[in-house]
Amino acid sequence: MITLTHFMVVSAGLFCIGLFIIVSKKNAIQVLLGIELMLNAAILNMVAFSRYDRVNNGGQMFALFAIVLAAATTAVALAIILNVYRRYKTINPDEINQLKDQ
Amino acid sequence: MNQPLSHTDAQTVTLALIAVLLPFAAFVINFLVLGKSKATGWVSTLAILASAVLGITVFFKVWDKQVMHVQYLWFTIGTTKLYAGVLLNNLSVLLLALVSVIALPVHIYSTAYMNDDEGYGHYFRYLSFFCFSMLALVVVDNLMLFYAFWELVGFSSYLLIGFWFTRDSAVIANKKAFIMNRIGDIGLLTAIIILFTQYHTFDIAALFGSDGLIVRSVITHGEWVGPVGHIPAVWQYVAFGGIFLAVAAKSAQFPLHTWLPDAMEGPTSVSALIHAATMVAAGVFLLGRAYALFTETELTILAFVGCFTAFMAATIALTQNDLKRILAYSTISQLGFMVMAMGVGAYASSLFHLATHAFFKCLLFLVAGIVIHQVKHIKDDNNLDIDPQNILHLGGLRKKLPLTFIAAIIGGLALIGLPLTSGYLSKDGILIQSFEWSEGRNIFFKLVPTFGLLNTWLTAFYVSRLIIKVFFGEFRLQKMNPHIKIHIGDGSWQYKLPLILLAVCCLFPLFSLNPLLYEDAWLFHGFFQINFLVRSNMYHTIIPALVNVLSIGVMYGAWMLYVKRNTWSVPQTGFLFRMSCNEWYIDKFYNRVIVKFVLILSDTLYWFDIKVVDGLVNLIQSIGIAFSKMAAWFDHYIIDGLLNLLAAVVQGIGDFARRFQRGKVQYYLYSMLLALIVVFILKILIWT
Numbered sequence: 001m002i003t004l005t006h007f008m009v010v011s012a013g014l015f016c017i018g019l020f021i022i023v024s025k026k027n028a029i030q031v032l033l034g035i036e037l038m039l040n041a042a043i044l045n046m047v048a049f050s051r052y053d054r055v056n057n058g059g060q061m062f063a064l065f066a067i068v069l070a071a072a073t074t075a076v077a078l079a080i081i082l083n084v085y086r087r088y089k090t091i092n093p094d095e096i097n098q099l100k101d102q
Numbered sequence: 103m104n105q106p107l108s109h110t111d112a113q114t115v116t117l118a119l120i121a122v123l124l125p126f127a128a129f130v131i132n133f134l135v136l137g138k139s140k141a142t143g144w145v146s147t148l149a150i151l152a153s154a155v156l157g158i159t160v161f162f163k164v165w166d167k168q169v170m171h172v173q174y175l176w177f178t179i180g181t182t183k184l185y186a187g188v189l190l191n192n193l194s195v196l197l198l199a200l201v202s203v204i205a206l207p208v209h210i211y212s213t214a215y216m217n218d219d220e221g222y223g224h225y226f227r228y229l230s231f232f233c234f235s236m237l238a239l240v241v242v243d244n245l246m247l248f249y250a251f252w253e254l255v256g257f258s259s260y261l262l263i264g265f266w267f268t269r270d271s272a273v274i275a276n277k278k279a280f281i282m283n284r285i286g287d288i289g290l291l292t293a294i295i296i297l298f299t300q301y302h303t304f305d306i307a308a309l310f311g312s313d314g315l316i317v318r319s320v321i322t323h324g325e326w327v328g329p330v331g332h333i334p335a336v337w338q339y340v341a342f343g344g345i346f347l348a349v350a351a352k353s354a355q356f357p358l359h360t361w362l363p364d365a366m367e368g369p370t371s372v373s374a375l376i377h378a379a380t381m382v383a384a385g386v387f388l389l390g391r392a393y394a395l396f397t398e399t400e401l402t403i404l405a406f407v408g409c410f411t412a413f414m415a416a417t418i419a420l421t422q423n424d425l426k427r428i429l430a431y432s433t434i435s436q437l438g439f440m441v442m443a444m445g446v447g448a449y450a451s452s453l454f455h456l457a458t459h460a461f462f463k464c465l466l467f468l469v470a471g472i473v474i475h476q477v478k479h480i481k482d483d484n485n486l487d488i489d490p491q492n493i494l495h496l497g498g499l500r501k502k503l504p505l506t507f508i509a510a511i512i513g514g515l516a517l518i519g520l521p522l523t524s525g526y527l528s529k530d531g532i533l534i535q536s537f538e539w540s541e542g543r544n545i546f547f548k549l550v551p552t553f554g555l556l557n558t559w560l561t562a563f564y565v566s567r568l569i570i571k572v573f574f575g576e577f578r579l580q581k582m583n584p585h586i587k588i589h590i591g592d593g594s595w596q597y598k599l600p601l602i603l604l605a606v607c608c609l610f611p612l613f614s615l616n617p618l619l620y621e622d623a624w625l626f627h628g629f630f631q632i633n634f635l636v637r638s639n640m641y642h643t644i645i646p647a648l649v650n651v652l653s654i655g656v657m658y659g660a661w662m663l664y665v666k667r668n669t670w671s672v673p674q675t676g677f678l679f680r681m682s683c684n685e686w687y688i689d690k691f692y693n694r695v696i697v698k699f700v701l702i703l704s705d706t707l708y709w710f711d712i713k714v715v716d717g718l719v720n721l722i723q724s725i726g727i728a729f730s731k732m733a734a735w736f737d738h739y740i741i742d743g744l745l746n747l748l749a750a751v752v753q754g755i756g757d758f759a760r761r762f763q764r765g766k767v768q769y770y771l772y773s774m775l776l777a778l779i780v781v782f783i784l785k786i787l788i789w790t
Binding site for chain 2: 022023
């Protein structure tokens with residue numbers, strides 16, 4: 001039987017993979033993918049914990065909100081990346097450093 | 103002490119003061135206004151002429167009549183009041199008149215003698231200043247002022263000896279005179295301090311007066327008891343020693359006499375005034391002032407020292423060849439005679455001899471000045487390489503310089519002490535009294551009159567030698583250089599007048615109407631001891647006769663020896679001759695022993711200074727430098743090092759920290775993650 005623990009382990013694994021992608025990849029789009037993975041790990045947690053709220057299904061509801069918000073955020077993020085690319089001709093986050101203290 | 107004076111007395115004191123201050127006024131005028139102008143000579147001469155007139159006036163008002171003493175409060179220290187004033191008694195008015203009268207012909211003479219000299223203005227400045235110091239020394243009533251003028255007299259003498267300061271010998275001579283006189287000054291100062299300690303006053307009249315403090319004090323049981331206190335008797339002896347030193351230095355007595363012959367480096371007119379007639383008399387004058395202080399033993403010491411000096415100087419004068427040096431030693435000899443007279447109690451005779459000696463010695467020096475001046479002319483005209491003062495070059499000048507010759511004869515006879523001259527009157531008085539003094543004492547005391555007697559014959563010999571060598575025979579210079587042109591003469595009236603004036607003063611009428619008996623001299627009646635004037639014993643007849651007969655014999659011997667040259671001649675190799683020629687080796691002894699000792703001492707002290715004192719300073723300096731270097735090192739490496747370390751640490755931390763702020767997004771994420779993990783770990787550790 002699939003217990004809560006299994007969900008939690010999968011969620012933790014997803015979160016860690018997402019985190020790793022965020023800090024290690026040299027491509028903004030891949031970083032964005034990492035963020036999506038971490039977001040999904042959180043949503044998976046919410047859905048798994050919602051077994052304790054059978055009446056209102058709050059977890060599922062909140063997960064839907066989060067998915068919608070994530071989609072919107074991703075759209076904004078992609079638009080930013082597109083603009084960044086137009087300006088710097090790169091989407092490597094290491095090279096986009098003009099906001100730092102000189 | 104300020105007793106009211108009558109109107110005429112106040113006038114007399116004022117006249118004396120003016121007589122003293124006139125030369126000073128001349129000095130100031132010459133110094134400030136006239137500079138190098140020829141008028142300086144006449145300003146000084148007029149001043150001294152007025153001084154002489156006033157001096158004589160004061161002399162006649164005071165002499166043998168009354169003592170005038172005026173003093174004013176000078177200043178007060180604590181409870182000690184110091185008075186300054188004028189004391190006119192017989193002694194001071196005699197010297198006042200004598201100094202100003204002697205100075206007058208010398209001034210007149212100098213206007214011609216120094217005429218061609220570059221330092222004409224300087225010369226009269228110094229001369230006036232000297233006259234002022236000497237006249238003031240004579241009239242002051244206070245030991246402090248006395249000391250001050252004593253110093254000034256020595257100082258002006260120093261200036262005038264070194265008048266031709268471009269000559270090395272003059273510089274050495276004036277240094278020597280100054281140092282010798284300083285030794286005497288120390289003595290005088292010591293004596294003044296002791297007298298003040300004992301009597302609490304500097305007043306000469308109160309100290310040495312006829313019923314003064316010193317007369318009323320006695321030496322008993324090793325204490326010197328005076329009216330106002332008592333101190334150990336040894337201080338009385340020290341005070342005597344001090345005054346003796348002062349007298350010996352100023353009046354050129356035995357241990358300190360060597361400066362006077364060297365002082366002849368000055369102009370001859372200066373030698374005449376200062377080193378023959380007046381300044382050197384200051385020592386005898388001091389003896390006269392302080393006469394009351396001396397005990398019997400101390401007077402005996404004075405007599406012996408004076409006698410020894412007189413004899414020694416006379417023997418030295420026998421063989422000298424320098425015209426002025428002979429006269430200088432003759433001066434020392436005569437001063438020794440005066441000191442001896444003071445010692446044997448012939449107070450009045452000593453001062454009488456002082457007065458007569460001033461005239462004839464001044465005359466002889468002026469004669470010497472003319473001779474030297476004329477020989478110098480010959481030397482310059484013919485480009486000869488000779489010493490104009492050497493009597494061996496001279497001779498036969500009596501035809502060339504007739505007036506000078508006569509003056510020299512009169513001066514010389516007065517110095518020998520033949521009848522009809524003033525020297526006869528004064529010298530025989532001293533000799534007779536020294537014989538009377540030794541009467542009834544042991545044989546040792548007979549030495550003094552015996553040597554005194556011997557001394558007069560020695561004097562007769564060297565004076566004859568001097569005059570014969572200069573004025574008789576042939577002119578040796580011309581014999582050696584037959585081609586030289588000689589046109590010399592007595593010179594202008596400025597030379598002739600002083601000679602005539604002084605020559606007249608050297609004859610008997612000025613001092614006594616009876617040319618043969620010194621007892622008739624008026625000068626004796628002015629001084630307190632007059633009992634010796636009684637012709638009580640045979641000395642009064644025998645001694646003058648003996649002295650004069652033998653003197654004439656000696657003079658005849660000298661005549662035979664130097665003019666005729668047909669008798670025996672003096673061996674020039676013997677020990678005595680060398681001793682006399684080298685001035686008894688006293689100067690050499692001083693140079694070998696004292697000067698050398700002082701030099702060695704100075705060298706040692708110099709070495710000590712350089713090596714030890716400076717060495718110590720240098721050592722301290724080295725230590726200081728080493729210490730500073732250590733401190734610098736410490737500062738640089740430890741203190742600065744610490745600060746630098748701190749800075750480096752801060753910089754390191756900063757460098758480390760800024761690596762997290764590189765503007766790379768993913769580093770920020772790392773940091774956040776790290777921080778989060780740390781927080782979690784801590785939380786777990788703390789909460790569990």
